[in-house]
Amino acid sequence: MGAAFDTIAFKASLCDGCGDCMTTCSKVKQGASRISIVPGAAEAVFELAICRQCGDPKCAMVCPSGALTKDGGSGVIGWNSDKCIDCLLCTAGCAYGGIAVDQSVSRVAKCDQCDGDPECVKACPTGALEFRKAGSIYKEYGEREDLFVPGLSGCLGCNSELIMRHAMRKIGRNSVLATPPGCIPGMGSVGYNGKTGTKVPVFHPLLTNTASMLAGIRRYYDKIGRKDIVVMALAGDGGTADCGFHAVSGAAERGEKILYVCVDNEGYMNTGMQRSGTTPYGSWTSTTPVGEHMKGKTQDAKNLPMIMAAHKCRYVATASTGYMEDLYEKLDKAIEASFEGFSYLHIYSPCPTGWRIPSSKVIDACRLSVETNFVTLWEYTPQTGIRFTRSPDNALPITAYVKMIGKYRHLSQDQLDHIQTKVDEQVALLRIMAAESPPPPPAHRQPAAPAASPAPAIGGDASQPPVRREISRN
Amino acid sequence: MSKVIVCDGNEAAAWGACLSRPDMVAVYPITPQSSLVEYLAKFIAEGKMTADLVDVEGEHSVLSVLHGACLAGARTYSATSAQGLAFMFEPYFRTPSLRMPMVVSLVTRDAVSPTCVWGGQQDAMTVKEVGWIHMYCETQQEILDTIPIAYKVAEHPDVMLPVNVNHDGNYLSYGVARVELPDQEIVDSFLGEKNVNWHACLDPERPMAVDPLTGGAGGIGPSTFVKYRKGQCSGMQMALQVIEEAHADWGKRTGRYWSPLIEEYRMEDAEVALVTIGSMTGAAKDAVDEARLDGRKVGIVKIKTFRPFPVQRIAKALSKVRAIGVVDRAVNFGWNSGPVFQEVLGALYHLPVRIPAMSFIGGLAGADITVEHFARAIDRTNRLAAGEAATLPVWLNEND
Known part of the structure; x- marks a missing residue:
């Protein structure tokens, strides 16, 4: 992993094409604008052309005179006018149209981020341009109070600990936190022998009733006018997808105003890594072991966030600690939605102990799970439907992820093929759901045509329903 | 009003x-x-x-x-x-x-x-x-x-x-x-x-952990857990x-004074007692009144508070009778009796004398426990008082 640098980010959905950024840039730089807003493929959609300050800059590679160099401190690709021989090869080398040409002087004009305070961003009236600081999460939340005690007894490299510390820093003290049985209380959130591990009111619900208990808390606080308390769960996948699902589903159906964060480490990790409903196909667990007659789990995982979207919750999203900015944005939205209705955030969380991966590889696993589409990042609201927050296009083959996870070490080619097929199906279904809504059906449906007799099977290999054995009466 | x-x-x-x-x-x-x-x-x-x-x-x-x-x-x-x-x-x-x-x-x-x-x-x-x-x-x-x-x-x-x-x-x-x-x-x-x-709340104004893990190995041992259990009993x-x-x-x-723990019905001079619980008691009282007309000294101890079990009250109320019939509307599978029967036996252990007792199970399958059922229970308990051996249990409506 390389160093992290600040960057100018663009939200196309907010850009109205006013061009204020370009006007400001050319005024400040006294020449051609270094930033270009250009019409996109669809109407009223705009694209950004600006130097992306690439980590592996092609412009610098093609430059014959060494005039373009990346600054190791700021990350900005600097242009040395003395060295430049005005060949303009760099403008062809950049895939993003990021290097402009100042036609009045026939010289290169490129963004230098205005020494860390880009004027274009300040000029943007819609917020479409944002100067994202590397380490912004640390800078913004690092000063906030950590609401868990130091030295929780999680496993080395525990991703769940990362999630809980970040989430509670964000949410703050005016909250009531449920941590049902699992790794989170196991590492000490509710404490031991009368000593708490958390600075906010925290409780240890049953594995099966987290959402219901939270509903009772929220309803009473609403009734007595204390509506600003975040009432939330940090729950595992077992208590959410399996034995506690009735409570989650019931609370979602009733629109209880709670924030339910499911930390999905694909099994009952705290009790010894047993299989859960979200354990993926083929995975080794202590109850789906690998031996001569069994090669890991034989069923596919249930997709819990999709099930929750089907409840028409106020907000549903998936997230990964490999994409923290995305996670934080979703956490913001999820908190806000939890004051209005049921808000569900599903965070995929590799478990170094249970998945048999080195603790140093947890974030790599998070990233590769997303880059292979094993995990997809999306969000849902009843108004917008499902929207990908990271494109599932150009995914890596599933093996790039599976090969690094020890619990899949035994997989045969058939099993790998099965996983790839299921991942592709899953993404295809999500794409359909994420596409624009189809036009409404006609008001009156035509009566159905008489059922045609089933077509004869082509060839002799069509699968037949099993022949049912007659049971004779005595 | x-x-x-x-x-x-x-x-x-x-x-x-x-x-x-x-x-x-x-x-x-x-x-x-x-x-x-x-x-x-x-x-x-x-x-x-x-x-x-x-x-x-x-x-x-x-x-x-x-x-x-x-x-x-x-x-x-x-x-x-x-x-x-x-x-x-x-x-x-x-x-x-x-x-x-x-x-x-x-x-x-x-x-x-x-x-x-x-x-x-x-x-x-x-x-x-x-x-x-x-x-x-x-x-x-x-x-x-x-x-x-x-x-x-x-x-x-x-x-x-x-x-x-x-x-x-x-x-x-x-x-x-x-x-x-x-x-x-x-x-x-x-x-x-x-x-x-x-005593225990989930309130950001009074932050606390509700139900932390107790006992087990390490820490301060099982004492916290024992303290909680003792507190419940207390x-x-x-x-x-x-x-x-x-x-x-x-x-x-x-103006309505209900018997809080147990009700004693015609127990002042009773030689034989029935123990009842719940709505069956009305029919039991009728049966006792009829038995009294025949000169039999029968009374009833009705249990209102079953948990906590009023051990001393029940023992005292039954201390002077010569036989006891306990009528249950449920089954205690482990004792082949009614559950209240087992409880009453435990209370009787506090007495210096041993009083014979029998279990009657009635009203199963939602059936009524009739005055006639209670009359049979009274008869059988009287025979128990007279020295006939106890049998366990009598299923009052098995032939209905």
Whole structure:
């Protein structure tokens, strides 16, 4: 992993094409604008052309005179006018149209981020341009109070600990936190022998009733006018997808105003890594072991966030600690939605102990799970439907992820093929759901045509329903 | 001026809850409790109650929602029966350990299987060791009156335990009777201010961890756990006195004095005693009156408070008789008897003399326990007193 640098980010959905950024840039730089807003493929959609300050800059590679160099401190690709021989090869080398040409002087004009305070961003009236600081999460939340005690007894490299510390820093003290049985209380959130591990009111619900208990808390606080308390769960996948699902589903159906964060480490990790409903196909667990007659789990995982979207919750999203900015944005939205209705955030969380991966590889696993589409990042609201927050296009083959996870070490080619097929199906279904809504059906449906007799099977290999054995009466 | 209505036991329970002003009721229907929660919903829809009504997806969540509300500071109420109680069992077990002072009516019913949706006490008797206070009502009026009394007991700082107010499914749940509704002001002043979560709460203003892991290896050992368990037992024992005080207080305000722990009926000179529980007691009293006309000195000890079990009271009440017949509406499979029978035997151990006792099981499959059944029980207990050996148990309606 390389160093992290600040960057100018663009939200196309907010850009109205006013061009204020370009006007400001050319005024400040006294020449051609270094930033270009250009019409996109669809109407009223705009694209950004600006130097992306690439980590592996092609412009610098093609430059014959060494005039373009990346600054190791700021990350900005600097242009040395003395060295430049005005060949303009760099403008062809950049895939993003990021290097402009100042036609009045026939010289290169490129963004230098205005020494860390880009004027274009300040000029943007819609917020479409944002100067994202590397380490912004640390800078913004690092000063906030950590609401868990130091030295929780999680496993080395525990991703769940990362999630809980970040989430509670964000949410703050005016909250009531449920941590049902699992790794989170196991590492000490509710404490031991009368000593708490958390600075906010925290409780240890049953594995099966987290959402219901939270509903009772929220309803009473609403009734007595204390509506600003975040009432939330940090729950595992077992208590959410399996034995506690009735409570989650019931609370979602009733629109209880709670924030339910499911930390999905694909099994009952705290009790010894047993299989859960979200354990993926083929995975080794202590109850789906690998031996001569069994090669890991034989069923596919249930997709819990999709099930929750089907409840028409106020907000549903998936997230990964490999994409923290995305996670934080979703956490913001999820908190806000939890004051209005049921808000569900599903965070995929590799478990170094249970998945048999080195603790140093947890974030790599998070990233590769997303880059292979094993995990997809999306969000849902009843108004917008499902929207990908990271494109599932150009995914890596599933093996790039599976090969690094020890619990899949035994997989045969058939099993790998099965996983790839299921991942592709899953993404295809999500794409359909994420596409624009189809036009409404006609008001009156035509009566159905008489059922045609089933077509004869082509060839002799069509699968037949099993022949049912007659049971004779005595 | 109190109002008089005619209603069944389920409506009486709903009125008892209504007058106690709970902040939240969570409901899920089950026969023969369903009309009770329908009355609650109706009262709320009509504005008679201001409680938040939570229609949940099952009894497990009924109690779970109320757990959350109680820890946030709410007074809570619900009702269930049989399979509903079984499904509720996981949070049910936890309620007394967290010292949550809630009140839940059990409209008692036999437990599946064999499939049976009729009255019986198998459900309530099966959960007698969980740590809830159990009070059994005999009449519709007693149901209504016992629910405010139950809140007074549950929320008493020396008790802080949940209470089941039990009434017999079908016989009391659907049986109609004259019932006096006390004025709201009487109930309000009787109950006073609620304070349900002073000991354990989930409140950002008073942050604490509720139910941290205790005991086991390391740390300070099992002492915390033992302290909690002892505290529960202590709350239960304190409840014996608080239940008596609350009944007396209620009597002063309403003129209705219910026997708080046990009722002794014609026991002054009784040589033989029946022990009863719940609505069967009415028929038992008729049978005793008839036996008395024949000159047989029979009395009844009716148990109202079954948990905590009033050991000393029962032992004392039965200390002078020569034989005892205990009539149950449920089965104790492990003892081949009725469950109350086993309890009474335990109480009798406190006496210096050994009094012969027999178990009668009646009213199974929702059937009535008739005066004739009790007459047979009295006959058999008289023979026991006369020296005939005890048999275990007598199934009163096995040939009906």
